[in-house]
Amino acid sequence: MSEPTKAASQPDEPQNIKARIKASYDAIAPAYNAWTVDHFSVRLRYLKEITDQLRPANANSDAASASPLRVLELGCGAGVPVTEKLLVDLAPVHITANDISTGQLDLAREALGEHGEKISTVSTVDWVEGDMMALQFPDASLDAVLGFYSVIHLPQEEQITILERIGRWLKPGTGLFLANFSGDEMKSAIAETWLDQEKGWMYWSGLGVAKTEATLQGAGLKLETSKLEKDTVDGAMFHWVVASRTA
Secondary structure, three states: OOOOOOOEEOOOOOOOHHHHHHHHHHHHHHHHHHHHHHHHHHHHHHHHHHHHHHHHHHOOOOOOOOOOEEEEEEOOOOOOOHHHHHHHHOOOEEEEEEEOOHHHHHHHHHHHOOOOOOOOOOOEEEEEEOOHHHOOOOOOOEOEEEEOOOHHHOOHHHHHHHHHHHHHHEOOOOOEEEEEEEOOEEEEEEEOOHHHOOOOOEEEEEEOHHHHHHHHHHOOEEEEEEEEEEOOOOOOEEEEEEEEEOO
């Protein structure tokens, strides 16, 4: 999933947001995947912030016998570069890779394997299709949750709810959260033909920096990085966050 570019602010949320987002990503997956290659560097730069912290958990163990880290990736797309990188850099790791798009997950399976076996013999991935709001995990069960260009597709109130859930899902004291958000507060932003694609209807929203930070802190997450950064591809401002679950 991705970002608000060439979008017009709207006063009200449209109907059938999730179904329309799914249909759009299914239709424009090849165009989107080619376009977002230019975002790989920023994704991997922020990803390194948390993999450097997570990796020592298994550093002194034999990869074949170590307990796998548990990671949730929200909006995994076609699995490249983030899922692919996680499978290698955090081995052994088990990734729950969620996306709303059937087309994107089909591409991910093709690239990485049904369970990630094309990339790693000790790490695994479960591809989970559907709305991230339908996901359920036991409290304190995840080592990390990632959301690259994905949480921004949720309406404002759902963003608050998913952040509260993530705070519960992460392991206290060690769990890490990484995501980017809109730099601006906006109830609704719409692009009718995003990426110049006829079927590229797209929706985003944003809480704004102050409310995002307050929501994270209220969910028991301590901010380690909170940075506004201008996108190098389309010039949009994003709020990048790395946070740790307090003990």
